[in-house]
Amino acid sequence: xxxxILNGFASIFAVGPILGIIVGVVVGLxxxxxPGISGxxxxxxxxxxxxxxxxxIGITMLLAVYKSSIYGGSISAILINTPxxxxxxxxxxxxxxxxxxxxxxxxxxxxxxxxxxxEMLATLVLIFVAxxxxxxxxxxxxxxxxxxxxxxxxxxxxxxxxxISRGLLSCCLGMIFAMVGLSTIxxxxxxxxxxxxxxxxxxxxxxxxxxxxxxxVISTIRKRLTPHHEMALKKSPNPxxxxxxxxxxxxxxxxxxxxxGIGTFIxxxxxLGSSTAAFISYGEAKRVSKTPEKFGKGSLEGIASAESxxxxxxxxxxxxxxxxSIPGDDVAALLMGAFLIHGLTPGPMIxxxxxxxxxxxxxxxxxTDFFLLFIARSGFRLWIKVAxxxxxxIFPCVTVFAFVGAFTANQNMNDVLxxxxxxxxxxxxxxxxxxxxxxxxxxxxTPFLEQNLDQSIAIVGTDYHLFFAxxxxxxxxxxxxxxxxxxxxxxxxxxxxxxxxxxxxxx
Amino acid sequence: MDRRKIDIAxxxxxxxxxxxxxxxxxxxQGGVQTDLGSMFLPRxxxxxxxxxxxxxxxQSILQLSRGEALTSEDRINTEGFDGxxxxxxxxxxxxxxxxxxxxxxxxxxxxxxxxxxxGGRNWVPIISMSLITPFxxxxxxxxxxxxxxxxxxx
Numbered sequence: 001x002x003x004x005i006l007n008g009f010a011s012i013f014a015v016g017p018i019l020g021i022i023v024g025v026v027v028g029l030x031x032x033x034x035p036g037i038s039g040x041x042x043x044x045x046x047x048x049x050x051x052x053x054x055x056x057i058g059i060t061m062l063l064a065v066y067k068s069s070i071y072g073g074s075i076s077a078i079l080i081n082t083p084x085x086x087x088x089x090x091x092x093x094x095x096x097x098x099x100x101x102x103x104x105x106x107x108x109x110x111x112x113x114x115x116x117x118x119e120m121l122a123t124l125v126l127i128f129v130a131x132x133x134x135x136x137x138x139x140x141x142x143x144x145x146x147x148x149x150x151x152x153x154x155x156x157x158x159x160x161x162x163x164i165s166r167g168l169l170s171c172c173l174g175m176i177f178a179m180v181g182l183s184t185i186x187x188x189x190x191x192x193x194x195x196x197x198x199x200x201x202x203x204x205x206x207x208x209x210x211x212x213x214x215x216x217v218i219s220t221i222r223k224r225l226t227p228h229h230e231m232a233l234k235k236s237p238n239p240x241x242x243x244x245x246x247x248x249x250x251x252x253x254x255x256x257x258x259x260x261g262i263g264t265f266i267x268x269x270x271x272l273g274s275s276t277a278a279f280i281s282y283g284e285a286k287r288v289s290k291t292p293e294k295f296g297k298g299s300l301e302g303i304a305s306a307e308s309x310x311x312x313x314x315x316x317x318x319x320x321x322x323x324x325s326i327p328g329d330d331v332a333a334l335l336m337g338a339f340l341i342h343g344l345t346p347g348p349m350i351x352x353x354x355x356x357x358x359x360x361x362x363x364x365x366x367x368t369d370f371f372l373l374f375i376a377r378s379g380f381r382l383w384i385k386v387a388x389x390x391x392x393x394i395f396p397c398v399t400v401f402a403f404v405g406a407f408t409a410n411q412n413m414n415d416v417l418x419x420x421x422x423x424x425x426x427x428x429x430x431x432x433x434x435x436x437x438x439x440x441x442x443x444x445x446t447p448f449l450e451q452n453l454d455q456s457i458a459i460v461g462t463d464y465h466l467f468f469a470x471x472x473x474x475x476x477x478x479x480x481x482x483x484x485x486x487x488x489x490x491x492x493x494x495x496x497x498x499x500x501x502x503x504x505x506x507x
Numbered sequence: 508m509d510r511r512k513i514d515i516a517x518x519x520x521x522x523x524x525x526x527x528x529x530x531x532x533x534x535x536q537g538g539v540q541t542d543l544g545s546m547f548l549p550r551x552x553x554x555x556x557x558x559x560x561x562x563x564x565x566q567s568i569l570q571l572s573r574g575e576a577l578t579s580e581d582r583i584n585t586e587g588f589d590g591x592x593x594x595x596x597x598x599x600x601x602x603x604x605x606x607x608x609x610x611x612x613x614x615x616x617x618x619x620x621x622x623x624x625x626g627g628r629n630w631v632p633i634i635s636m637s638l639i640t641p642f643x644x645x646x647x648x649x650x651x652x653x654x655x656x657x658x659x660x661x
Contacts, residue, residue: 049652051652052651052652052653165559165562165563166563168555168559169521169556169559169560169563172552172555172556172559173521173556175548175552176528176549176552176553176556179548179549179552183535183538183545185541185543185545186538186539186540186541186544186545187537187538187539188535188536188537188538188539188545189535189536189537189538190534190535190545190546190549191534191535191549192536217594218591218594218595220625221587221590221591221594221624221625222586222587222588222590222591223587224587224590224624224625224626225587225626390627390629391625392621392622392623392625392626392627392633393622393627393632393633393636395621395625396617396618396619396621396622396625396636396637396640397618397636397640399598399617399618399621400614400617400618400640400641400644401644403601403602403614404644404648404654404656407654407656408648408652408654411654411655413602413605413606413657416602416605417602420595420598420599420602423595423598424595427591431513431583432510432513432514432517432583433510433580446548449548450548453543453547453548454541454542454543457541457542457543458542461542
């Protein structure tokens with residue numbers, strides 16, 4: 001394994017991958033910092049550009065966009081109280097009061113150092129844990145994989161939707177869309193209605209951009225009358241307010257490490273995501289803090305815990321994707337699509353078939369942290385200026401990039417039509433409470449399910465009881481049932497809390 | 508807009524589509540014979556869609572029949588939809604125009620429409636952006652990605 005890690009570093013220290021990382025960090029920082037544009041939008045727009053480069057360059061660039069966009073979200077959160085990403089909501093709660101009191105530099109510095117520390121710790125866990133887990137998951141045959149995928153569908157569907165039924169419905173819709181075109185098992189054409197264009201199924205990139213990215217543009221169009229917030233970094237005359245000292249950082253280190261641990265654990269579980277990690281670690285930091293009353297009013301511990309937890313999720317969310325082929329959230333689903341486009345099939349075999357590439361990507365993951373630290377630290381003012389661009393400069397460009405991204409996939413105008421149709425579909429899904437990310441996860445995982453199901457049936461023949469002969473089957477069925485049960489309980493609890501709050505408000 | 512009514516319409520469509528998947532044998536053509544067959548998984552998923560859609564639809568019907576008050580979650584805000592239609596219309600026209608007038612002609616117009624829709628009135632920077640971006644994208648796609656965007660064909 002250590003040989004592989006060293007080889008990975010040898011591959012990443014070349015002009016191409018390093019340039020890719022730098023471009024990725026800059027794009028991610030800018031996109032993350034612009035309110036209304038998320039990291040996922042940046043990744044989806046950059047994705048078509050990576051088709052034409054080596055997988056090591058392409059994937060590390062996408063991962064750099066992902067990591068830096070999460071940090072970028074905290075810039076607008078701190079300066080104008082508008083989180084660029086949902087996970088930065090808690091950073092805004094403590095960072096903005098600090099910015100208002102003239103300590104924006106301190107808040108931005110702390111947010112950067114916490115993000116980078118959280119990311120690095122999670123990446124180290126990813127590097128050292130993923131390969132051993134993959135060896136265990138290699139023991140799983142087609143039957144076990146069927147149960148694993150059913151478990152993934154259930155967990156992601158039930159946790160990510162507004163309600164369990166809507167989450168599962170989104171997943172089922174994604175599954176149906178994945179079955180359009182020629183079946184990879186039987187070669188039959190399904191749901192094509194005689195159209196030759198549908199024979200190869202829906203092209204992934206236009207669908208992805210349409211369902212995940214363009215609805216955000218439409219949301220901005222709807223909110224076009226709300227005033228634009230100008231970001232500005234005011235420097236305090238007291239130098240101590242503009243930076244974080246080593247002493248301050250050292251005193252916050254236990255909080256950062258604990259929050260990174262929570263973030264890493266939550267990120268490794270499918271369906272929970274960075275917001276959950278940030279909320280749990282923030283709550284924990286407040287619980288053990290000597291000054292809990294400061295939380296929400298400019299607490300350094302608050303920023304450190306929220307930022308390190310939500311950034312730690314970046315690394316660990318790759319664990320289920322790379323070891324079990326289960327993307328835990330929307331970004332992981334998107335990255336899984338990118339891996340597949342580059343001819344790398346996420347799953348345990350990736351550590352054997354593409355060891356050089358995967359360890360180079362891991363090395364790139366670590367290197368991204370250094371570049372993020374250096375690039376973000378060197379140009380706060382520049383990033384803030386770029387991120388303050390008016391939306392009528394940004395969104396026309398996003399639309400053109402989306403158009404070109406969709407066209408690039410097959411150099412075909414039909415794909416642009418698909419982009420438009422999926423934009424309407426994706427926005428409609430959001431309006432009725434369906435989850436586009438779960439839809440994409442369903443779309444990506446269905447071919448694997450179908451393949452493994454077919455192999456399983458070939459193995460068991462007519463002895464269907466053999467499906468339940470393996471302990472894996474029982475474990476995953478029990479886990480799926482447990483997740484659904486606990487989600488129902490959690491949602492009921494939340495509803496009761498909300499009802500009590502409304503009741504109190506009415507009184 | 509009442510989301511419960513939308514739910515009923517949406518789930519009805521899903522149920523009808525799923526019933527078609529379950530009953531129509533012409534949705535799959537050709538292919539080799541396997542133990543499961545080509546339509547096993549689509550039909551299994553269709554069955555799941557019927558069950559889940561029924562759960563959502565019936566809940567909404569019950570809420571409407573009981574005359575329950577609209578909560579904030581059940582209300583779909585339609586404010587600003589006029590802009591959405593303009594944006595989508597602009598995108599469709601853009602898609603339609605590109606094969607004929609080419610990427611370099613259609614793109615600046617489409618970009619300017621979106622910028623104006625978003626409230627942009629700084630004409631010089633908007634026009635500059637609308638001209639420079641398509642040229643840059645066209646050149647970069649051609650030279651580096653080997654992607655040839657459509658050109659004037661009239």
